[in-house]
Amino acid sequence: MLQYLLSAPRPIKRLITVVYDATTIPLAVYAALALRHGEVTLHANQEVISTIVATTALTLLVFTRLGLYRAVVRYMASKAYGTLAMGITLSALILATSSFVLQSNLPRSSIIIYWFTAFTLLGLPRLFIRSIVAQLNNSLTKEAVVIYGAGNQGIALLNALSNNDKYRPIAFIDDNYKKQKTIIQGLKVLPATEFLTLSQENNISKILLAHGQHQHFKKKTTY
Numbered sequence: 001m002l003q004y005l006l007s008a009p010r011p012i013k014r015l016i017t018v019v020y021d022a023t024t025i026p027l028a029v030y031a032a033l034a035l036r037h038g039e040v041t042l043h044a045n046q047e048v049i050s051t052i053v054a055t056t057a058l059t060l061l062v063f064t065r066l067g068l069y070r071a072v073v074r075y076m077a078s079k080a081y082g083t084l085a086m087g088i089t090l091s092a093l094i095l096a097t098s099s100f101v102l103q104s105n106l107p108r109s110s111i112i113i114y115w116f117t118a119f120t121l122l123g124l125p126r127l128f129i130r131s132i133v134a135q136l137n138n139s140l141t142k143e144a145v146v147i148y149g150a151g152n153q154g155i156a157l158l159n160a161l162s163n164n165d166k167y168r169p170i171a172f173i174d175d176n177y178k179k180q181k182t183i184i185q186g187l188k189v190l191p192a193t194e195f196l197t198l199s200q201e202n203n204i205s206k207i208l209l210a211h212g213q214h215q216h217f218k219k220k221t222t223y
Helices: 004-008 008-038 045-066 076-102 108-141 153-160 192-202 214-221
Strands: 143-148 167-173 189-190 206-207
Touching: 008 045, 008 108, 045 076, 045 108, 045 153, 076 108, 143 153, 153 167, 167 192, 189 192
Parallel strands: 143 167, 143 206, 167 189
Antiparallel strands: none
């Protein structure tokens, strides 16, 4: 399903995003009112419904003008999230203005709560999708490797590889039994005897040797 969405034409992706936002903005307003009144069931009159509809339509227009639907979610960076925060701020102002003009008399505190509910419901899914896509791309495009040596040099090597486009560290290999079966920065430290099984499960053909480790191990285990 995720692969289908990623490979879909850009107009389809934009349409899905717009539909999601159009559904989520009313939900964010409802969540804000429910939190404000402390009730799950709300009795919305015609004025409140009109306010929500107006806020949703105008917010989508604002998001379009700000270019949020031109940004590809998988590549959204801090600048795009700043633009999203600006759009939600304008949406909160639209909600307040609509409430006044249409005389729905929404509590002022609910406008502030709406900012947080909207940012949560609109921003977090975008961040989640970006994270999932990044992990998927890493598993498909980067070569899985292990690092021999879980000391300071090995950790430095791991940090150096964090932004590279070629290698994806899977685990550490270390002969020190005190370090084995521990976890360092999210990677397990394993004994050399487990390398064969690890390489078969993850299609690993290389060991990256941390500076200062024994050279004979590299010659013995590197394919």
